[in-house]
Amino acid sequence: MSIKALRGLLLPFVILLTGCQAVLMSPSGDVALQQRNLIVTSLLLMLIIIIPVIALTLLFAWRYRASNKNAKYDPEWNHSTMLELLIWSAPLLIIIALGALTWVSTHKLDPFRPLERLSAGRAVPADAKPLVVEVVALDWKWLFIYPEQGIATVNELAAPVDRPIQFKITASTVMNSFFIPALAGQIYAMPGMETQLHAVINKPGEFDGFSANYSGAGFSGMRFKFHGLSDGQFSQWVSQAKSDGDSLNRDVYLKLEQPSENSPVHHYATVSAGLYQAILNRCVESNRMCLNEMMTLDAKGGLGIPGAYNITSLDTATRSRLGLLGAPVNGYVGAMCSANNLDGAPFTTPTAKSQ
Template structure:
């Protein structure tokens, strides 16, 4: 079989395979993702306005002025054309201005921290509708979702009513990940000790895939979850099912859940300890860890003092084991700086210099 024949057979086979692909980015189910899809299309079309004519004219010139075409016009003294200069420079300039305007508007309109102003095109958000708050924690290697209003939590499954705005508050336990539901909105990074946000809405019911779009270690490939777009009634039933779970997510159970594991099944918690998400963000789930917010408040007042020094130096064996510091050397800290006196009784620094 010749290469040409083989190539002819492969083309329809590849086309058949591609026909089964679901181009989710080009057919999303959420309004924010739809606007981002439109931005991609608009930007691509604007750039093709330049690219297509350039490719066409390149091929045209190569064919017209080929060596075998003796009838082509030959003008070795030609060096300038005002019309061509205007076309060459004005067209790209107009495209750049258009792209800049589209980018500036969309950057502000699609800011993930910006609350939504519509459910979908032509549909404003009712005045009495409040966003559904979902707190997201990227763990190794699974996703934890907390519903502060409903008092429940889930692992590797999240649900929200269709056409209701959602406010995601996103953080991570250890390394940076990326929260991404292609049908809902663009990816948002999840970082330890920080909180990012995403406002979005799902407009069509269904089960959609979510995953981490940032490599975070051995179990990264299995770090996936399901986003369920459901009706208000089905969402209430889903919440009721979660509340029926006998498991409670307190600080101790969270520290166990935080341990690295791969391809965890969906798990639901019927109750959640108050302030758990805040403690996760501030890196102080353990009882003997100072919260980042408290540390910053102390620093703003001039320093941590004795209490802060105690927290820094009092990592017990259980905490050191959980943090992987069992074999690490124990750090020593300066507890105080003593001021001495010389033979005349005047104070001197530790280096012996007069104060």
């Protein structure tokens, strides 16, 4: 085959590759950059073994081919101490190196661990306050609540450049996965549990975020844009959300929670106090006991006979939303205590770690 013909054959594949963006290999956030470096380092360590093995395989196949009559043939050969040392010591050293690298990186890049640096050579200032973003994976859209700013957004996320971000992540119904490749690795979102992710964006720009865990019919449209902004631009973005958004209260959330596909960006100028905690503890409806209340009661041994009182059931609207209108009406214990009326200690929040 001529060089010209080979170029013509490869041209369509080259054109297809021009649309690829290797964002994982060129991230804009320090956490993602450290993860990229871990991938590259691990690859290079493994290539120390793989390249010589492939090269020697080809060399032996060529040198000891049937047509090479000059190759030495020794049918009685069965052992070489030097060869055994080379075969076993090199992989053993690589495994030790990879194990040490993995152990250190697993702790250093723990998503629950607050950041120690903004980028290489730049530590997080002692007075730096992370931007807290409460993330809720819905069917099939993303809800982002900014408690400090008092706003919320659907399918749009923004943060200042070089400011640490603390994501608190949960889900409304099914397990999902929160992933912004340019920012940091993916982390799971699970109903009734909270995962966390600490990250920082080091470059301004617009980056893709999406769900990395299949969650049903609208999964493919569960995408959003993440904006890396200057401090001034972020303030303008917050002001814009406050000016053109409406209020996100519990009733509005229950409607938003309903499954919808390819949902547009939407802003909420205000958010009801405690909404995220109610979502996390699965008690947005007023007649549901929160999970943290249940856990506190269980930790104290339950309520025994008093638990037989204050019985309630789901209202008609909730039963209709959950598709339970034709099912028997079951009663359950309503709220029996507040966060501090057992021993003065606040309720604990159910958490779960995810790599």
